Every structure is written in C-alpha cells, then in structure tokens.
Amino acid sequence: MSSVKIECIVNENCKIGESPVWEEKESSLIYVDISGKKICRWNSFTKQVQSVSVDAPVSCVALRKSGDYVITLGTRFAALKWKDQSVTTIVHVDKDKPNNRFNDGKVDPAGRFFAGTMAEEIRPAVLERHQGALYTLFPDHSVVKHFDQVDISNGLDWSLDHKTFFYIDSLSYSVDAFDYDLQTGKISNRRNMYKLEKEESIPDGMCIDTEGKLWVACYDGGRVIRLDPETGKRIQTVKLPVDKTTSCCFGGKDYSEMYVTSACQGMDDELFSRQPRAGGIFKITGLGVKGIPQHSFAG
Ligand SMILES: O=C(O)[C@H](O)[C@@H](O)[C@H](O)[C@H](O)CO
Ligand SMILES: [Zn+2]
Secondary structure, eight states: OOOOOEEEOOOOOOOOOEEOOOOHHHHHHHHHHTTTTTEEETTTTTTEEEEEEEEEEEEEEEEEESSEEEEEEEEEEEEEEEEETTEEEEEOOEEEEEEETEEEEEETTTEEEEEEEOOOOBTTTTTTTEEEEEEEEEETTTEEEEOOOOOOOEEEETTSSSSEEEEEEEEEEEEEEEEEEETTTEEEEEEEEEEEEGGGGEEEEEEEBBTTTTEEEEHHHHHEEEEETTTTTTEEEEEEEESSSEEEEEEEEEOEEEEEEBBOOTTOOHHHHHTTTTTTEEEEEEOOOBBBBOOOOOO
C-alpha cells in the first residue's frame, strides 16, 4: 500500500544540515549548515543550490514578512538580505556565555521568532550541560527568556489550534508539550508527550502535519517518526539512508512532500564510507499527509 519514496535532492555533505523551511514564493527549500556557517537555498525547478556564507555558526533560518530572512547566528538574532548577502544583528543573547550558540528556531503563528541556545559541542551530543535557554524575539525586537537549564534546544512547533507548543530538549530524549497563549506568546504547564525508544536515539527537529500529528527527526536514529500528541504514541516510522537525520519540514506543491536535513559531522571514515549521502538533503514523497506553510517573522 505504501508508496513512500526517498530521494537525495542535494548530494552535498552538510556538516550539520538543519532548519529546513519551504519558501513558497521561490518554490525553494531554505536550510542552514550550522558548522559549515552557511544558509542555503535549493530551487526546486533548477535543482541548484545558492548559498550565503556567514562568519559564525548559523543554526536556523526563518521567513520574514517584509521579505528576506531572519537567522540565528552565534548568539545573535539577525536579519539576512539574500541579494546583498548582508547580515545585520537584531539582538544579542547569552552575552555571559561565550561558549554558547543558538540552535533550532521557528516562527509562531503570530509572527514571533522562537529559538533556543546550547553550549557548543565538543563532539555530537557531548557538551557542557544545562547552558542553554529558550528565547522569543518579538516583532518589536524585544526578547524574552522563557526558561534556562537547557542542554540542546531543539524541535519546536505549535498545534493547529495554536493552544499547545511542542518542544524538544534533545538530551532529555523526550518531546514535551506546553500550554500556549497565542495572544501573549507565553508558555506554561510543561509536560512530557513522548519518550524516545532506544533505537530512535536523539530527538532533534520537528514539524506538524495537517492532521495535527508531529514528525520528529531522530539524530543517530536515521529516521523520522510520526507521533500522535493526543495519545502520546508513535504511529509511523520512515527510515532514511543516513543515521544523522536532523530536522524535517513539509514543502513542495500542496506541502505534500517532506524535506529532511542531515549531518555528517562527527562520523568516522568507516561510517562515512557506508553512508556517503550523510549531510545530504532528502525528499520523501508518498506519505499521504500534508504539512502547513511556515509562518513569517512579523518584525
Ligand atoms: O542539530 C542540532 O540540533 C544540533 O546543533 C546538533 O549538534 C545535534 O542535534 C546534536 O549533535 C545531537 O545531539
Ligand atoms: Zn536540531
């Protein structure tokens, strides 16, 4: 019955590919290579990748209402103008933590940019613990810290009714839920929604589909899993030909395709020779579900 097909659409070895975002107006997939320090744009018509190099780890990219993009660069929220390849700092966070950098981020349904930080890794998943925090950049460029003590700030998306915020601190091996107040952007009432099984390894990026189910990329698990937040159960597993799957988003025509980023940093030669597509970008078709367009930062 299943006609799930997986294709490597960008056969380049991102060190840490992350933050895939479908940009409808360009029919393109935007993503970053965190330690490769670049923002990339894959055009679905030409199949070509353009990129902008920056001077620090760039951990996520989001669309901006006024056009162009917002990014998290080192410990800064910044604006990126694609044409002139110019980057301007909006706000600096974690100023007292020189070893920190931002990690995953996403824009909420009201146009606020959420992103969290972490200590720089010594090697994958090995880092000074509890150094990260979760922040929101509001459209007026003010910043709020929601909580700290985070290991690796990841995941994040909102339920379709905007009443729940889903979040991952990777080293907790769980997907958490919060109550969400869309009016204020406040989160409360943290609880565990799903605990990863051993072979699923480390939860990383995630996205929601039009049925309200969550798709989580499993770092070192070589898969994306589909979770039902109502029951806290896994309902589907899709395996990929690389272990270090980092994040996922829906895109393409009608948002019926899933795009998955991956990483190769920290792999030894033996593993790399068995997984030469590590760090590539993958497209999954035939899932039979669709996603929703990403929100744009309103500031
Ligand atoms: O992509 C990210 O979110 C982090 O920046 C990565 O470094 C991995 O998640 C981490 O290595 C897994 O533990
Ligand atoms: Zn991540």
